[in-house]
Amino acid sequence: xxxxxxxxxxxxxxxxxxxxxxxxxxxxxxxxxxxxxxxxxxxxxxxxxxxxxxxxxxxxxxxxxxxxxxxxxxxxxxxxxxxxxxxxxxxxxxxxxxxxxxxxxxxxxxxxxxxxxxxxxxxxxxxxxxxxxxxxxxxxxxxxxxxxxxxxxxxxxxxxxxxxxxxxxxxxxxxxxxxxxxxxxxxxxxxxxxxxxxxxxxxxxxxxxxxxxxxxxxxxxxxxxxxxxxxxxxxxxxxxxxxxxxxxxxxxxxxxxxxxxxxxxxxxxxxxxxxxxxxxxxxxxxxxxxxxxxxxxxxxxxxxxxxxxxxxxxxxxxxxxxxxxxxxxxxxxxxxxxxxxxxxxxxxxxxxxxx
Numbered sequence: 001x002x003x004x005x006x007x008x009x010x011x012x013x014x015x016x017x018x019x020x021x022x023x024x025x026x027x028x029x030x031x032x033x034x035x036x037x038x039x040x041x042x043x044x045x046x047x048x049x050x051x052x053x054x055x056x057x058x059x060x061x062x063x064x065x066x067x068x069x070x071x072x073x074x075x076x077x078x079x080x081x082x083x084x085x086x087x088x089x090x091x092x093x094x095x096x097x098x099x100x101x102x103x104x105x106x107x108x109x110x111x112x113x114x115x116x117x118x119x120x121x122x123x124x125x126x127x128x129x130x131x132x133x134x135x136x137x138x139x140x141x142x143x144x145x146x147x148x149x150x151x152x153x154x155x156x157x158x159x160x161x162x163x164x165x166x167x168x169x170x171x172x173x174x175x176x177x178x179x180x181x182x183x184x185x186x187x188x189x190x191x192x193x194x195x196x197x198x199x200x201x202x203x204x205x206x207x208x209x210x211x212x213x214x215x216x217x218x219x220x221x222x223x224x225x226x227x228x229x230x231x232x233x234x235x236x237x238x239x240x241x242x243x244x245x246x247x248x249x250x251x252x253x254x255x256x257x258x259x260x261x262x263x264x265x266x267x268x269x270x271x272x273x274x275x276x277x278x279x280x281x282x283x284x285x286x287x288x289x290x291x292x293x294x295x296x297x298x299x300x301x302x303x304x305x306x307x308x309x310x311x312x313x314x315x316x317x318x319x320x321x322x323x324x325x326x327x328x329x330x331x332x333x334x335x336x337x338x339x340x341x342x343x344x345x346x347x348x349x350x351x352x353x354x355x
Contacts, residue, residue, distance in 0.1 A: 002285050002286075003283070005180065005183075006060075006180075007211060008175070008182075009174040009175055009177075009182050009183040010171055010174045010175070010183070012175070016177055016181045016270070017181075019180045019181035019355055021113055021116065021176070022086075022180050022181065023177055023178040023179060023180060023181035023182065024089065024178075026149035026178050026179050026180070027178045027187070030154075030178075030185075030186060032050035033156070034156065034316050037156045037157075038096040042156070042157070043074050043157065044156065044157060044158070044159050045133040045158060045159065046145055046354070047133060047136035047137060047140060047158065047159070048136075048137060048140040049115055049136070049139075049140045049144060049145055049147055049286075049349070049352055050146050050147070050161040050162075050345050050348045050349055050352065051136055051146075051147045051148075051149055051158060051159065051160045051161055051162075051165065052071065052146065052147070052148045052160065052161065052162045052163075052164065052342075052345060053149045053152045053153060053155075053158070053160040053162070053163045053165075053166070054067055054068050054071070054148060054149065054150060054151070054153075054164045054166060055149075055151050055152055055154065055166070056151070056153065056165060056166050056167065056185075057153070057165055057167065057173065057184055057185055057186055057188070057190060057191065058167070058168070058171070058173060058174065058183040058184055058185065058224075059179060059183050059184075059185060059263075060168075060171075060183060060264055060286070061168070061198040061263025061264040061267070061286065062166040062167060062168045062171075062200055062263070062264075063116065063166055063168065063198075063200035063222065063328070064150060064151055064166050064225060065114050065117060065150070065308065066222075066224055066326055066327060066328040067166055067198060067200075067222060067313065067328050068084060068118060068148055068150045068241055069118060069121040069327075069328070070285070070286055070327065070328035071148055071342070072084060072118070072121075072122040072124045072148060073122060074090065074338075074339070074342065075146060075148075075342065075346075076122070076123075076124070078342075078346060080145050080146055080349055081124075081143055081144055081146075081345060082122070082124045082144060082145070082147070082148055083124055083125045083126070083127065083136075083139030083140070083142065083144025083146070083147050083148070084115070084118050084119075084122070084124055084125070084126040084127070084147070084149075084150055085126075085127050085129065085132050085135035085136050085139060085147055085148070085149045085150050085152065086112065086114060086115040086118070086126060086127070086128050086135070086137075086149075086150045086151070087112075087128070087129070087130055087132070087150075087151065087152075087185075088111050088114075088115050088128035088129075088265045089114065089151075089286075089287060094318050097124045099127055101119070101125040101127055101139075101142065102115045102116060102118075102119040102126040102128060103119070104116070104119040104123075104126075104128070105121045106212075108311045108312055109289075111126075111128050112128060112287075113287060113308050113309075113311040113312055114150065114308065115128050115150075116311050116329040117307060117308055117311050118150065124144075125139055125142050125143075125144060127139050127142075131157070132149050132152045132155045132157070132158040133157055133158045134298025135147075135149075136149070136158060145347065145349050145352070145353070146346075146349050147238050153165065153185075153186075153187055154186065155235065158228050161345050161348055162195050162196070162314070162342075162344075162345050163193070163195045163196070164194070164195065164196045164197075164198055165190075165191060165192050165196070165197050165198070165199070166197075166198050166199075166222075167197065167199050167200065167203075167207065167219070168199075168200050168201065168264060168267070169199045169200055169201030169202050169203045169204065169207070169221070170202075170204070171264065172203075172204055172206065172207040172210075173188055173207070173210070176188060177189055181295070188214060189214055190355065191210075191211055191214050191216035192214045192215040192216050192232075194216060194217060195217065195341065196217060196220065196338070196341055197211060197216055197217055197218075197219040198219065198220050198222050199219045199220070199222065200223075200224065201221075201222075201223065201224075201267075202221070203219060203221065216249065220330060220334040220337055221330070221331065221334055221340060222327075222328050222329065222330055222334075223329045223330075224271070224327070224328060225326060225327055225329050226248060226271060226275075226324045226325070226326050227324070227326070227327065228246050228247050228325075229242060229245070229246050229247060229248065229304065229322040229324055230273060230310075230322060230323055230325065231320075231321070231322055231323075232256060232305065232310045232313050232314055232316075232319055232321045232322060233313075233314055233315075233316070233319050233320075233321075236317075236318050236319050236320050237320055242281075242302075242320070242322050243320070245343050246300045246322075248272065248275040248277060248324065249275065251275070251277050251302060252275060252276035252277065253276055253277075253278065254277065254278060254301075255278040255279075255280055255301050256272065256277055256278070256279065256280065256301055256302040256303070256304050257280045257282060257297050257301055257302070257303045257304070258272055258279045258280065258281050258282065258304050258305070259282045259284070259290075259295060259303060259304070259305040259307055259309060260281075260282070260283055260284065260305065260309060261283075261284035261285060261286060261287065261288035261290065261305075261306075261308075261309050261312070261320075262286055262306055262308055262309065263286045265281070265283035265284070266283075268305075268306050268324075269281045269283075271324070271326075272324075277304075280301070282294075287312075288309075288312070289312060290309070290312055290313050290316065292294070292316045292317070292318075292319065295313065295319055295321060296319075302321075302322065303319075303320070303321035303322070304321065304322050304323070304324055305321060305322075305323050305324075306323060306324065307323045307324070307325045307326070309323065310323035
Protein backbone atom coordinates (compact mmCIF):
# COMPACT_ATOMS: atom_id res chain seq x y z
CA UNK A 1 0.00 0.00 0.00
CA UNK A 2 2.75 2.47 0.94
CA UNK A 3 4.59 1.82 -2.33
CA UNK A 4 1.38 2.46 -4.27
CA UNK A 5 0.78 5.70 -2.40
CA UNK A 6 4.36 6.81 -3.01
CA UNK A 7 3.84 6.35 -6.75
CA UNK A 8 0.70 8.50 -6.56
CA UNK A 9 2.30 11.13 -4.35
CA UNK A 10 5.70 11.47 -5.96
CA UNK A 11 5.61 9.88 -9.42
CA UNK A 12 2.32 11.10 -10.83
CA UNK A 13 0.60 7.71 -10.89
CA UNK A 14 -3.18 7.73 -11.24
CA UNK A 15 -5.29 7.65 -8.11
CA UNK A 16 -5.03 11.08 -6.51
CA UNK A 17 -8.39 12.18 -7.91
CA UNK A 18 -10.13 9.19 -6.36
CA UNK A 19 -8.67 10.10 -2.97
CA UNK A 20 -9.45 13.82 -3.27
CA UNK A 21 -12.73 13.66 -1.28
CA UNK A 22 -10.90 12.08 1.66
CA UNK A 23 -8.19 14.72 1.36
CA UNK A 24 -10.88 17.42 1.48
CA UNK A 25 -12.32 15.93 4.65
CA UNK A 26 -8.86 15.67 6.19
CA UNK A 27 -8.13 19.30 5.29
CA UNK A 28 -11.37 20.45 6.89
CA UNK A 29 -10.59 18.60 10.12
CA UNK A 30 -7.07 19.97 10.48
CA UNK A 31 -8.31 23.46 9.60
CA UNK A 32 -10.98 23.34 12.31
CA UNK A 33 -8.46 21.99 14.81
CA UNK A 34 -5.99 24.79 14.12
CA UNK A 35 -8.79 27.36 14.35
CA UNK A 36 -9.84 25.93 17.73
CA UNK A 37 -6.33 26.48 19.07
CA UNK A 38 -6.22 30.04 17.70
CA UNK A 39 -9.56 30.82 19.33
CA UNK A 40 -8.49 29.38 22.67
CA UNK A 41 -11.08 26.59 22.55
CA UNK A 42 -8.23 24.10 22.80
CA UNK A 43 -5.46 24.83 25.29
CA UNK A 44 -1.83 25.38 24.37
CA UNK A 45 0.56 24.35 27.15
CA UNK A 46 3.96 25.91 27.72
CA UNK A 47 6.73 23.70 29.04
CA UNK A 48 8.87 24.82 32.00
CA UNK A 49 11.84 25.12 29.62
CA UNK A 50 12.24 26.32 26.01
CA UNK A 51 11.09 23.93 23.27
CA UNK A 52 12.50 23.35 19.78
CA UNK A 53 10.14 21.45 17.47
CA UNK A 54 11.55 19.50 14.53
CA UNK A 55 8.89 18.20 12.16
CA UNK A 56 7.87 17.73 8.58
CA UNK A 57 5.01 18.75 6.36
CA UNK A 58 4.91 15.39 4.59
CA UNK A 59 4.28 11.84 5.68
CA UNK A 60 7.33 9.62 5.54
CA UNK A 61 11.01 10.17 6.22
CA UNK A 62 12.74 13.48 5.57
CA UNK A 63 15.82 13.21 7.79
CA UNK A 64 14.43 14.50 11.08
CA UNK A 65 16.23 11.99 13.29
CA UNK A 66 19.79 12.93 12.18
CA UNK A 67 18.87 16.60 12.55
CA UNK A 68 17.50 16.09 16.07
CA UNK A 69 20.72 14.26 17.00
CA UNK A 70 22.79 17.08 15.49
CA UNK A 71 20.87 19.72 17.46
CA UNK A 72 21.23 17.79 20.71
CA UNK A 73 24.98 17.52 20.24
CA UNK A 74 25.28 21.20 19.28
CA UNK A 75 23.36 22.28 22.37
CA UNK A 76 25.39 20.03 24.64
CA UNK A 77 28.59 21.52 23.18
CA UNK A 78 27.28 24.95 24.21
CA UNK A 79 26.84 23.80 27.79
CA UNK A 80 23.06 23.25 27.63
CA UNK A 81 21.48 20.00 28.85
CA UNK A 82 18.98 18.97 26.14
CA UNK A 83 16.16 16.45 26.43
CA UNK A 84 14.27 14.84 23.56
CA UNK A 85 10.51 14.23 23.46
CA UNK A 86 9.06 11.65 21.07
CA UNK A 87 5.79 9.90 20.50
CA UNK A 88 7.59 6.59 19.93
CA UNK A 89 6.21 5.40 16.61
CA UNK A 90 6.77 1.69 16.10
CA UNK A 91 6.65 0.87 19.79
CA UNK A 92 4.18 -1.54 21.38
CA UNK A 93 0.67 -0.33 20.70
CA UNK A 94 1.91 2.22 18.16
CA UNK A 95 3.00 4.81 20.69
CA UNK A 96 4.57 5.00 24.10
CA UNK A 97 3.80 6.51 27.47
CA UNK A 98 7.01 5.75 29.31
CA UNK A 99 7.26 6.70 32.98
CA UNK A 100 11.01 7.18 32.70
CA UNK A 101 13.60 8.05 30.03
CA UNK A 102 14.53 5.61 27.30
CA UNK A 103 17.20 3.10 28.33
CA UNK A 104 19.87 3.11 25.56
CA UNK A 105 20.31 -0.62 26.20
CA UNK A 106 16.56 -1.25 26.10
CA UNK A 107 14.21 -2.94 23.64
CA UNK A 108 13.01 -0.94 20.65
CA UNK A 109 9.63 -2.70 20.82
CA UNK A 110 8.89 -0.93 24.08
CA UNK A 111 9.88 2.61 23.10
CA UNK A 112 10.24 2.73 19.30
CA UNK A 113 13.31 2.55 17.09
CA UNK A 114 13.87 6.30 16.68
CA UNK A 115 13.79 7.16 20.41
CA UNK A 116 16.19 4.29 21.12
CA UNK A 117 18.52 5.46 18.36
CA UNK A 118 18.43 9.06 19.62
CA UNK A 119 19.19 7.93 23.17
CA UNK A 120 22.25 6.03 21.90
CA UNK A 121 23.46 8.76 19.56
CA UNK A 122 23.15 11.71 21.90
CA UNK A 123 23.35 10.49 25.49
CA UNK A 124 20.52 12.93 26.24
CA UNK A 125 17.40 11.79 28.11
CA UNK A 126 14.67 10.75 25.67
CA UNK A 127 11.07 10.65 26.89
CA UNK A 128 8.34 8.80 25.00
CA UNK A 129 4.80 10.02 25.46
CA UNK A 130 1.80 10.62 23.21
CA UNK A 131 1.38 13.97 24.94
CA UNK A 132 4.45 16.01 24.04
CA UNK A 133 3.72 18.60 26.73
CA UNK A 134 3.77 15.89 29.38
CA UNK A 135 7.04 14.55 27.97
CA UNK A 136 8.57 18.04 28.06
CA UNK A 137 7.52 18.52 31.68
CA UNK A 138 9.01 15.14 32.61
CA UNK A 139 12.28 16.03 30.91
CA UNK A 140 12.44 19.37 32.74
CA UNK A 141 12.06 17.52 36.04
CA UNK A 142 14.98 15.32 35.01
CA UNK A 143 17.17 18.41 34.56
CA UNK A 144 16.79 19.13 30.84
CA UNK A 145 17.26 22.85 30.17
CA UNK A 146 15.80 22.69 26.67
CA UNK A 147 13.53 20.15 24.99
CA UNK A 148 13.78 19.06 21.36
CA UNK A 149 10.45 17.69 20.21
CA UNK A 150 10.97 15.05 17.52
CA UNK A 151 8.17 15.08 14.93
CA UNK A 152 5.91 17.47 16.83
CA UNK A 153 4.98 19.99 14.13
CA UNK A 154 1.28 19.12 14.20
CA UNK A 155 1.15 18.70 17.99
CA UNK A 156 -0.34 22.15 18.58
CA UNK A 157 -0.98 21.58 22.29
CA UNK A 158 2.72 22.26 22.98
CA UNK A 159 4.00 25.83 22.66
CA UNK A 160 7.35 26.11 20.89
CA UNK A 161 10.18 28.64 20.91
CA UNK A 162 11.71 27.51 17.63
CA UNK A 163 9.99 25.55 14.86
CA UNK A 164 12.01 23.73 12.21
CA UNK A 165 10.41 22.08 9.17
CA UNK A 166 12.50 19.44 7.39
CA UNK A 167 11.89 18.73 3.68
CA UNK A 168 13.39 16.01 1.51
CA UNK A 169 15.20 17.86 -1.28
CA UNK A 170 14.52 15.25 -3.95
CA UNK A 171 10.88 14.58 -3.08
CA UNK A 172 9.89 18.08 -2.08
CA UNK A 173 6.17 18.31 -1.36
CA UNK A 174 5.25 15.63 -3.89
CA UNK A 175 2.05 16.36 -5.80
CA UNK A 176 1.15 19.11 -3.32
CA UNK A 177 -2.04 17.42 -2.12
CA UNK A 178 -3.18 16.64 1.40
CA UNK A 179 -3.34 13.11 2.78
CA UNK A 180 -4.31 10.61 1.46
CA UNK A 181 -4.36 12.07 -2.09
CA UNK A 182 -0.86 13.42 -1.49
CA UNK A 183 1.85 13.30 1.18
CA UNK A 184 1.00 16.59 2.93
CA UNK A 185 -0.04 16.66 6.58
CA UNK A 186 -0.82 20.37 6.21
CA UNK A 187 -1.19 22.77 3.31
CA UNK A 188 2.01 24.23 1.79
CA UNK A 189 1.20 27.70 3.16
CA UNK A 190 2.24 26.30 6.55
CA UNK A 191 5.84 26.84 5.45
CA UNK A 192 5.38 30.59 5.82
CA UNK A 193 5.01 30.22 9.58
CA UNK A 194 8.17 28.20 10.16
CA UNK A 195 11.16 29.74 11.93
CA UNK A 196 13.57 27.58 9.92
CA UNK A 197 13.26 25.30 6.92
CA UNK A 198 15.95 22.66 6.48
CA UNK A 199 16.18 20.83 3.16
CA UNK A 200 17.78 17.41 3.29
CA UNK A 201 19.89 17.17 0.15
CA UNK A 202 20.07 19.52 -2.82
CA UNK A 203 16.75 21.34 -3.18
CA UNK A 204 15.04 21.36 -6.57
CA UNK A 205 14.63 24.87 -8.04
CA UNK A 206 10.84 24.43 -8.03
CA UNK A 207 10.90 23.81 -4.28
CA UNK A 208 12.93 26.96 -3.63
CA UNK A 209 10.55 28.97 -5.82
CA UNK A 210 7.53 27.61 -3.93
CA UNK A 211 9.02 28.46 -0.52
CA UNK A 212 9.86 31.99 -1.68
CA UNK A 213 6.40 32.49 -3.19
CA UNK A 214 4.73 31.40 0.06
CA UNK A 215 6.89 33.77 2.11
CA UNK A 216 8.81 31.07 3.97
CA UNK A 217 12.33 31.60 5.34
CA UNK A 218 15.28 30.96 3.04
CA UNK A 219 15.97 27.24 3.58
CA UNK A 220 19.18 25.81 4.97
CA UNK A 221 20.68 22.80 3.20
CA UNK A 222 21.63 19.68 5.15
CA UNK A 223 23.61 16.74 3.85
CA UNK A 224 23.67 13.30 5.47
CA UNK A 225 27.24 12.02 5.43
CA UNK A 226 27.84 8.29 5.91
CA UNK A 227 30.39 6.92 8.34
CA UNK A 228 32.15 3.57 8.43
CA UNK A 229 30.08 0.40 8.19
CA UNK A 230 29.42 -1.17 11.58
CA UNK A 231 28.16 -4.70 12.34
CA UNK A 232 24.49 -4.97 13.26
CA UNK A 233 25.44 -7.76 15.65
CA UNK A 234 29.13 -7.75 16.64
CA UNK A 235 28.77 -11.26 18.08
CA UNK A 236 27.56 -12.64 14.75
CA UNK A 237 30.47 -10.94 12.98
CA UNK A 238 32.94 -12.89 15.12
CA UNK A 239 35.65 -10.49 16.15
CA UNK A 240 33.34 -7.58 15.43
CA UNK A 241 34.85 -7.02 11.97
CA UNK A 242 32.64 -7.66 8.96
CA UNK A 243 34.10 -10.13 6.44
CA UNK A 244 33.74 -7.73 3.51
CA UNK A 245 35.28 -4.58 4.97
CA UNK A 246 34.18 -1.62 7.00
CA UNK A 247 33.80 1.20 4.49
CA UNK A 248 31.61 1.92 1.50
CA UNK A 249 34.76 2.57 -0.53
CA UNK A 250 35.74 -1.08 0.06
CA UNK A 251 32.48 -2.17 -1.57
CA UNK A 252 32.83 -0.07 -4.72
CA UNK A 253 31.83 -2.14 -7.74
CA UNK A 254 30.37 -4.96 -5.61
CA UNK A 255 26.78 -6.10 -5.43
CA UNK A 256 25.16 -5.77 -2.01
CA UNK A 257 21.72 -6.38 -0.58
CA UNK A 258 20.48 -3.00 0.63
CA UNK A 259 17.69 -3.27 3.22
CA UNK A 260 15.65 -0.22 4.25
CA UNK A 261 12.54 -0.12 6.42
CA UNK A 262 12.39 3.68 6.64
CA UNK A 263 10.10 6.41 5.35
CA UNK A 264 12.07 6.87 2.11
CA UNK A 265 14.09 3.72 1.29
CA UNK A 266 15.21 5.16 -2.04
CA UNK A 267 17.38 7.73 -0.27
CA UNK A 268 19.44 4.93 1.31
CA UNK A 269 19.76 3.06 -1.98
CA UNK A 270 20.93 6.22 -3.75
CA UNK A 271 23.45 6.95 -0.99
CA UNK A 272 25.05 3.54 -1.55
CA UNK A 273 24.90 3.93 -5.32
CA UNK A 274 26.73 7.25 -5.02
CA UNK A 275 29.73 5.31 -3.67
CA UNK A 276 29.76 2.98 -6.66
CA UNK A 277 28.02 0.13 -4.84
CA UNK A 278 25.77 -2.06 -7.01
CA UNK A 279 22.54 -2.13 -5.05
CA UNK A 280 20.06 -4.99 -4.84
CA UNK A 281 17.22 -3.04 -3.16
CA UNK A 282 14.88 -4.45 -0.53
CA UNK A 283 12.34 -1.80 0.56
CA UNK A 284 10.11 -2.38 3.58
CA UNK A 285 7.53 -0.20 5.36
CA UNK A 286 8.76 2.30 7.94
CA UNK A 287 9.36 0.73 11.38
CA UNK A 288 9.07 -2.77 9.87
CA UNK A 289 9.69 -5.56 12.46
CA UNK A 290 12.14 -7.73 10.54
CA UNK A 291 12.12 -11.50 10.65
CA UNK A 292 15.31 -13.52 10.17
CA UNK A 293 14.27 -15.05 6.83
CA UNK A 294 13.72 -11.56 5.36
CA UNK A 295 17.43 -10.81 5.77
CA UNK A 296 19.04 -14.07 4.68
CA UNK A 297 19.47 -14.18 0.94
CA UNK A 298 21.61 -17.31 0.55
CA UNK A 299 24.11 -15.89 -1.94
CA UNK A 300 26.94 -14.63 0.30
CA UNK A 301 26.57 -11.01 -0.81
CA UNK A 302 27.06 -8.28 1.80
CA UNK A 303 23.92 -7.03 3.53
CA UNK A 304 23.68 -3.34 4.45
CA UNK A 305 20.94 -1.40 6.21
CA UNK A 306 20.33 1.94 7.89
CA UNK A 307 21.18 2.56 11.52
CA UNK A 308 17.49 2.83 12.37
CA UNK A 309 16.87 -0.60 10.83
CA UNK A 310 19.78 -1.98 12.84
CA UNK A 311 17.89 -1.09 16.03
CA UNK A 312 15.25 -3.62 14.99
CA UNK A 313 17.63 -6.30 13.74
CA UNK A 314 20.33 -6.51 16.41
CA UNK A 315 18.58 -9.38 18.19
CA UNK A 316 18.34 -11.64 15.12
CA UNK A 317 20.54 -14.60 15.88
CA UNK A 318 23.45 -15.22 13.55
CA UNK A 319 22.77 -12.21 11.33
CA UNK A 320 25.91 -11.01 9.55
CA UNK A 321 24.98 -7.57 8.27
CA UNK A 322 26.27 -4.04 8.52
CA UNK A 323 24.65 -0.67 9.03
CA UNK A 324 25.72 2.69 7.67
CA UNK A 325 25.48 5.52 10.24
CA UNK A 326 24.89 9.03 8.92
CA UNK A 327 25.44 12.44 10.47
CA UNK A 328 23.90 15.77 9.52
CA UNK A 329 26.29 18.31 8.05
CA UNK A 330 25.79 21.96 7.03
CA UNK A 331 27.91 24.29 4.95
CA UNK A 332 29.65 27.13 6.77
CA UNK A 333 27.00 29.78 6.03
CA UNK A 334 24.06 27.55 6.89
CA UNK A 335 25.78 26.28 10.04
CA UNK A 336 26.24 29.90 11.15
CA UNK A 337 22.56 30.67 10.42
CA UNK A 338 21.45 27.64 12.42
CA UNK A 339 23.76 28.59 15.30
CA UNK A 340 22.32 32.12 15.34
CA UNK A 341 18.77 30.81 15.70
CA UNK A 342 19.85 28.40 18.43
CA UNK A 343 21.59 31.25 20.23
CA UNK A 344 18.29 33.12 20.47
CA UNK A 345 16.74 30.07 22.13
CA UNK A 346 19.73 29.73 24.44
CA UNK A 347 19.06 33.28 25.64
CA UNK A 348 15.64 32.05 26.77
CA UNK A 349 17.32 29.11 28.53
CA UNK A 350 19.47 31.59 30.46
CA UNK A 351 16.39 33.66 31.31
CA UNK A 352 14.72 30.55 32.77
CA UNK A 353 17.86 29.78 34.79
CA UNK A 354 17.87 33.30 36.31
CA UNK A 355 14.32 32.99 37.65
